[in-house]
Amino acid sequence: MSAESMSSAIDEAQKAKKSANNAADHGERSFSEAMTAAERTLAEATKAAEKAFKEGVEALRSQTKVYRENAGEQFDEAQRYLVERVKERPVTAALAGVGVGLLLGLLLSSRGK
Numbered sequence: 002m003s004a005e006s007m008s009s010a011i012d013e014a015q016k017a018k019k020s021a022n023n024a025a026d027h028g029e030r031s032f033s034e035a036m037t038a039a040e041r042t043l044a045e046a047t048k049a050a051e052k053a054f055k056e057g058v059e060a061l062r063s064q065t066k067v068y069r070e071n072a073g074e075q076f077d078e079a080q081r082y083l084v085e086r087v088k089e090r091p092v093t094a095a096l097a098g099v100g101v102g103l104l105l106g107l108l109l110s111s112r113g114k
Contacts, residue, residue: 087094
């Protein structure tokens, strides 16, 4: 091989090496940019999911507050009704309580056997 063709081959090899290095650098930059964009997107999605979750919890709290208040009022009303009926007929209420207790006792004792 002549000196001129050898020099030309060396030049081509150096150009190829430089092109490969440039391509590797470009690939590394592109990968880094893609990772940064993915991290940013993931962070935004996390914030959006957290916000939606907090809003859902707040909505649930406000809805259950109404139900809780209604249940408390109904319980108080039922308690007043029951107390009034017991005061009107204490013997009947006592006998009904004993009867219910007896039935529950029988049902629970038969399950254990």
